[in-house]
Amino acid sequence: MGAMAGHNQTDGRTMRRTRNREAVLDAVLAIFDEGTLDPSIDDVAMRAGVSNRSIYRYFTDRDHLIRTAMSHSMARLGPDLMLEVNTSDSFDERVRRFVDHRLSIYDRTASITRAAKLASATEPLIAEQFEMARLMLRQQFLNHFGPELGPLAPNEQTAAVIAAELPFQFESFEFLAASTNGVREEMRNLLIDQLTLSIGRFRTTVS
Incomplete structure:
Protein backbone atom coordinates (compact mmCIF):
# COMPACT_ATOMS: atom_id res chain seq x y z
CA MET A 1 0.00 0.00 0.00
CA GLY A 2 2.82 2.35 0.93
CA ALA A 3 4.65 1.54 -2.30
CA MET A 4 1.52 2.35 -4.31
CA ALA A 5 1.09 5.66 -2.51
CA GLY A 6 4.70 6.54 -3.24
CA HIS A 7 4.21 5.64 -6.90
CA ASN A 8 1.12 7.87 -7.11
CA GLN A 9 3.02 10.75 -5.53
CA THR A 10 5.81 10.34 -8.08
CA ASP A 11 3.30 10.28 -10.94
CA GLY A 12 1.65 13.40 -9.56
CA ARG A 13 4.95 15.26 -9.39
CA THR A 14 5.84 14.17 -12.92
CA MET A 15 2.48 15.35 -14.26
CA ARG A 16 2.79 18.67 -12.43
CA ARG A 17 6.30 19.14 -13.77
CA THR A 18 5.10 18.40 -17.32
CA ARG A 19 2.17 20.82 -16.97
CA ASN A 20 4.42 23.57 -15.65
CA ARG A 21 6.96 23.04 -18.41
CA GLU A 22 4.20 23.19 -21.05
CA ALA A 23 2.83 26.35 -19.42
CA VAL A 24 6.25 27.98 -19.64
CA LEU A 25 6.61 27.12 -23.34
CA ASP A 26 3.08 28.32 -24.08
CA ALA A 27 3.86 31.55 -22.23
CA VAL A 28 6.86 32.20 -24.46
CA LEU A 29 4.76 31.67 -27.59
CA ALA A 30 1.97 33.90 -26.28
CA ILE A 31 4.49 36.68 -25.62
CA PHE A 32 5.83 36.28 -29.16
CA ASP A 33 2.28 36.61 -30.50
CA GLU A 34 1.92 39.91 -28.66
CA GLY A 35 4.96 41.30 -30.45
CA THR A 36 7.65 40.94 -27.79
CA LEU A 37 10.36 38.98 -29.57
CA ASP A 38 12.99 38.98 -26.84
CA PRO A 39 11.17 38.16 -23.57
CA SER A 40 13.01 38.02 -20.27
CA ILE A 41 12.79 35.17 -17.79
CA ASP A 42 10.75 37.49 -15.55
CA ASP A 43 8.26 38.09 -18.38
CA VAL A 44 7.86 34.38 -19.01
CA ALA A 45 7.58 33.44 -15.33
CA MET A 46 4.88 36.05 -14.74
CA ARG A 47 2.87 34.91 -17.78
CA ALA A 48 3.21 31.20 -16.91
CA GLY A 49 2.43 31.71 -13.23
CA VAL A 50 5.62 30.02 -12.04
CA SER A 51 8.76 31.19 -10.29
CA ASN A 52 12.02 32.04 -12.03
CA ARG A 53 13.58 29.13 -10.14
CA SER A 54 11.04 26.76 -11.68
CA ILE A 55 11.99 27.87 -15.18
CA TYR A 56 15.66 27.16 -14.49
CA ARG A 57 14.62 23.74 -13.23
CA TYR A 58 13.31 22.92 -16.71
CA PHE A 59 15.76 24.87 -18.89
CA THR A 60 19.47 25.50 -18.45
CA ASP A 61 19.28 29.16 -19.51
CA ARG A 62 17.14 31.65 -21.40
CA ASP A 63 18.55 30.65 -24.80
CA HIS A 64 17.67 27.02 -24.10
CA LEU A 65 14.14 28.11 -23.21
CA ILE A 66 13.71 30.14 -26.42
CA ARG A 67 15.10 27.34 -28.61
CA THR A 68 12.83 24.79 -26.97
CA ALA A 69 9.76 27.03 -27.37
CA MET A 70 10.49 27.40 -31.07
CA SER A 71 10.94 23.65 -31.52
CA HIS A 72 7.75 23.11 -29.51
CA SER A 73 5.85 25.42 -31.85
CA MET A 74 7.21 23.81 -35.01
CA ALA A 75 6.40 20.32 -33.73
CA ARG A 76 2.79 21.37 -33.26
CA LEU A 77 2.71 22.81 -36.77
CA GLY A 78 4.38 19.80 -38.38
CA PRO A 79 1.33 18.30 -40.14
CA ASP A 80 0.18 21.74 -41.33
CA LEU A 81 3.49 22.30 -43.11
Whole structure:
Protein backbone atom coordinates (compact mmCIF):
# COMPACT_ATOMS: atom_id res chain seq x y z
CA MET A 1 0.00 0.00 0.00
CA GLY A 2 2.82 2.35 0.93
CA ALA A 3 4.65 1.54 -2.30
CA MET A 4 1.52 2.35 -4.31
CA ALA A 5 1.09 5.66 -2.51
CA GLY A 6 4.70 6.54 -3.24
CA HIS A 7 4.21 5.64 -6.90
CA ASN A 8 1.12 7.87 -7.11
CA GLN A 9 3.02 10.75 -5.53
CA THR A 10 5.81 10.34 -8.08
CA ASP A 11 3.30 10.28 -10.94
CA GLY A 12 1.65 13.40 -9.56
CA ARG A 13 4.95 15.26 -9.39
CA THR A 14 5.84 14.17 -12.92
CA MET A 15 2.48 15.35 -14.26
CA ARG A 16 2.79 18.67 -12.43
CA ARG A 17 6.30 19.14 -13.77
CA THR A 18 5.10 18.40 -17.32
CA ARG A 19 2.17 20.82 -16.97
CA ASN A 20 4.42 23.57 -15.65
CA ARG A 21 6.96 23.04 -18.41
CA GLU A 22 4.20 23.19 -21.05
CA ALA A 23 2.83 26.35 -19.42
CA VAL A 24 6.25 27.98 -19.64
CA LEU A 25 6.61 27.12 -23.34
CA ASP A 26 3.08 28.32 -24.08
CA ALA A 27 3.86 31.55 -22.23
CA VAL A 28 6.86 32.20 -24.46
CA LEU A 29 4.76 31.67 -27.59
CA ALA A 30 1.97 33.90 -26.28
CA ILE A 31 4.49 36.68 -25.62
CA PHE A 32 5.83 36.28 -29.16
CA ASP A 33 2.28 36.61 -30.50
CA GLU A 34 1.92 39.91 -28.66
CA GLY A 35 4.96 41.30 -30.45
CA THR A 36 7.65 40.94 -27.79
CA LEU A 37 10.36 38.98 -29.57
CA ASP A 38 12.99 38.98 -26.84
CA PRO A 39 11.17 38.16 -23.57
CA SER A 40 13.01 38.02 -20.27
CA ILE A 41 12.79 35.17 -17.79
CA ASP A 42 10.75 37.49 -15.55
CA ASP A 43 8.26 38.09 -18.38
CA VAL A 44 7.86 34.38 -19.01
CA ALA A 45 7.58 33.44 -15.33
CA MET A 46 4.88 36.05 -14.74
CA ARG A 47 2.87 34.91 -17.78
CA ALA A 48 3.21 31.20 -16.91
CA GLY A 49 2.43 31.71 -13.23
CA VAL A 50 5.62 30.02 -12.04
CA SER A 51 8.76 31.19 -10.29
CA ASN A 52 12.02 32.04 -12.03
CA ARG A 53 13.58 29.13 -10.14
CA SER A 54 11.04 26.76 -11.68
CA ILE A 55 11.99 27.87 -15.18
CA TYR A 56 15.66 27.16 -14.49
CA ARG A 57 14.62 23.74 -13.23
CA TYR A 58 13.31 22.92 -16.71
CA PHE A 59 15.76 24.87 -18.89
CA THR A 60 19.47 25.50 -18.45
CA ASP A 61 19.28 29.16 -19.51
CA ARG A 62 17.14 31.65 -21.40
CA ASP A 63 18.55 30.65 -24.80
CA HIS A 64 17.67 27.02 -24.10
CA LEU A 65 14.14 28.11 -23.21
CA ILE A 66 13.71 30.14 -26.42
CA ARG A 67 15.10 27.34 -28.61
CA THR A 68 12.83 24.79 -26.97
CA ALA A 69 9.76 27.03 -27.37
CA MET A 70 10.49 27.40 -31.07
CA SER A 71 10.94 23.65 -31.52
CA HIS A 72 7.75 23.11 -29.51
CA SER A 73 5.85 25.42 -31.85
CA MET A 74 7.21 23.81 -35.01
CA ALA A 75 6.40 20.32 -33.73
CA ARG A 76 2.79 21.37 -33.26
CA LEU A 77 2.71 22.81 -36.77
CA GLY A 78 4.38 19.80 -38.38
CA PRO A 79 1.33 18.30 -40.14
CA ASP A 80 0.18 21.74 -41.33
CA LEU A 81 3.49 22.30 -43.11
CA MET A 82 2.86 19.37 -45.42
CA LEU A 83 1.38 20.05 -48.86
CA GLU A 84 -0.49 17.36 -50.74
CA VAL A 85 1.01 16.91 -54.18
CA ASN A 86 -1.31 15.93 -57.01
CA THR A 87 0.45 16.62 -60.28
CA SER A 88 -2.60 15.47 -62.25
CA ASP A 89 -4.38 18.68 -61.23
CA SER A 90 -4.20 21.61 -63.62
CA PHE A 91 -1.40 24.14 -63.33
CA ASP A 92 -3.84 26.85 -62.20
CA GLU A 93 -5.30 24.60 -59.49
CA ARG A 94 -1.83 23.78 -58.18
CA VAL A 95 -0.86 27.46 -58.16
CA ARG A 96 -3.93 28.37 -56.10
CA ARG A 97 -3.37 25.49 -53.67
CA PHE A 98 0.30 26.38 -53.26
CA VAL A 99 -0.47 30.05 -52.57
CA ASP A 100 -3.20 29.20 -50.05
CA HIS A 101 -0.86 26.78 -48.30
CA ARG A 102 1.99 29.28 -48.00
CA LEU A 103 -0.37 32.00 -46.77
CA SER A 104 -1.63 29.59 -44.13
CA ILE A 105 1.95 28.86 -43.03
CA TYR A 106 2.65 32.59 -42.80
CA ASP A 107 -0.43 33.13 -40.65
CA ARG A 108 0.52 30.32 -38.30
CA THR A 109 4.23 31.06 -38.01
CA ALA A 110 4.67 34.83 -38.42
CA SER A 111 5.30 35.66 -34.76
CA ILE A 112 7.56 32.68 -34.07
CA THR A 113 9.51 33.37 -37.28
CA ARG A 114 10.11 37.00 -36.30
CA ALA A 115 11.47 35.87 -32.95
CA ALA A 116 13.51 33.08 -34.50
CA LYS A 117 15.12 35.41 -37.02
CA LEU A 118 16.15 37.71 -34.19
CA ALA A 119 17.60 34.81 -32.21
CA SER A 120 19.31 33.17 -35.20
CA ALA A 121 21.89 35.96 -35.34
CA THR A 122 23.49 34.58 -32.18
CA GLU A 123 22.09 31.04 -32.07
CA PRO A 124 23.66 28.71 -34.66
CA LEU A 125 21.15 25.95 -33.88
CA ILE A 126 18.23 28.19 -34.75
CA ALA A 127 19.96 29.32 -37.95
CA GLU A 128 20.46 25.65 -38.81
CA GLN A 129 16.76 24.96 -38.27
CA PHE A 130 15.93 27.83 -40.62
CA GLU A 131 18.13 26.33 -43.31
CA MET A 132 16.52 22.90 -42.89
CA ALA A 133 13.06 24.44 -43.19
CA ARG A 134 14.12 26.37 -46.28
CA LEU A 135 15.38 23.22 -47.98
CA MET A 136 12.21 21.33 -47.06
CA LEU A 137 9.99 24.05 -48.52
CA ARG A 138 12.11 24.22 -51.67
CA GLN A 139 11.75 20.48 -52.21
CA GLN A 140 8.02 20.85 -51.63
CA PHE A 141 7.93 23.50 -54.34
CA LEU A 142 9.87 21.29 -56.77
CA ASN A 143 7.53 18.37 -56.14
CA HIS A 144 4.40 20.47 -56.50
CA PHE A 145 5.46 21.92 -59.84
CA GLY A 146 7.28 18.86 -61.10
CA PRO A 147 5.44 18.73 -64.45
CA GLU A 148 6.63 22.25 -65.29
CA LEU A 149 10.09 22.18 -63.73
CA GLY A 150 11.15 18.58 -64.30
CA PRO A 151 11.86 18.84 -68.05
CA LEU A 152 13.96 22.01 -67.69
CA ALA A 153 17.72 22.04 -67.96
CA PRO A 154 19.42 22.47 -64.55
CA ASN A 155 20.27 26.15 -65.08
CA GLU A 156 16.73 26.92 -66.26
CA GLN A 157 15.23 25.05 -63.33
CA THR A 158 17.39 26.97 -60.86
CA ALA A 159 16.35 30.28 -62.43
CA ALA A 160 12.68 29.29 -62.35
CA VAL A 161 12.80 28.26 -58.70
CA ILE A 162 14.61 31.42 -57.58
CA ALA A 163 12.17 33.66 -59.45
CA ALA A 164 9.13 31.79 -58.17
CA GLU A 165 10.27 31.45 -54.56
CA LEU A 166 11.21 35.10 -54.09
CA PRO A 167 7.67 36.36 -53.34
CA PHE A 168 7.21 33.53 -50.81
CA GLN A 169 10.13 34.46 -48.56
CA PHE A 170 9.12 35.58 -45.09
CA GLU A 171 10.38 39.13 -45.67
CA SER A 172 8.32 39.29 -48.86
CA PHE A 173 5.20 38.22 -46.97
CA GLU A 174 5.85 40.91 -44.37
CA PHE A 175 6.24 43.54 -47.09
CA LEU A 176 3.14 42.32 -48.89
CA ALA A 177 1.07 42.29 -45.70
CA ALA A 178 2.14 45.86 -44.91
CA SER A 179 1.54 47.06 -48.47
CA THR A 180 -1.98 45.61 -48.65
CA ASN A 181 -2.89 46.40 -45.03
CA GLY A 182 -3.18 42.68 -44.52
CA VAL A 183 -6.10 42.30 -46.94
CA ARG A 184 -5.96 38.58 -47.62
CA GLU A 185 -7.65 38.56 -51.03
CA GLU A 186 -5.24 41.20 -52.35
CA MET A 187 -2.25 39.26 -51.05
CA ARG A 188 -3.58 36.03 -52.53
CA ASN A 189 -4.27 37.51 -55.97
CA LEU A 190 -0.86 39.17 -56.17
CA LEU A 191 0.90 35.93 -55.24
CA ILE A 192 -1.13 33.89 -57.71
CA ASP A 193 -0.31 36.34 -60.51
CA GLN A 194 3.39 36.40 -59.64
CA LEU A 195 3.70 32.62 -59.38
CA THR A 196 1.80 32.09 -62.63
CA LEU A 197 4.14 34.48 -64.43
CA SER A 198 7.29 33.02 -62.87
CA ILE A 199 6.53 29.42 -63.79
CA GLY A 200 4.42 30.22 -66.85
CA ARG A 201 7.30 31.70 -68.82
CA PHE A 202 9.17 28.43 -68.45
CA ARG A 203 6.13 26.35 -69.34
CA THR A 204 6.38 27.70 -72.88
CA THR A 205 9.85 26.16 -73.08
CA VAL A 206 8.48 22.76 -72.07
CA SER A 207 5.42 22.72 -74.32
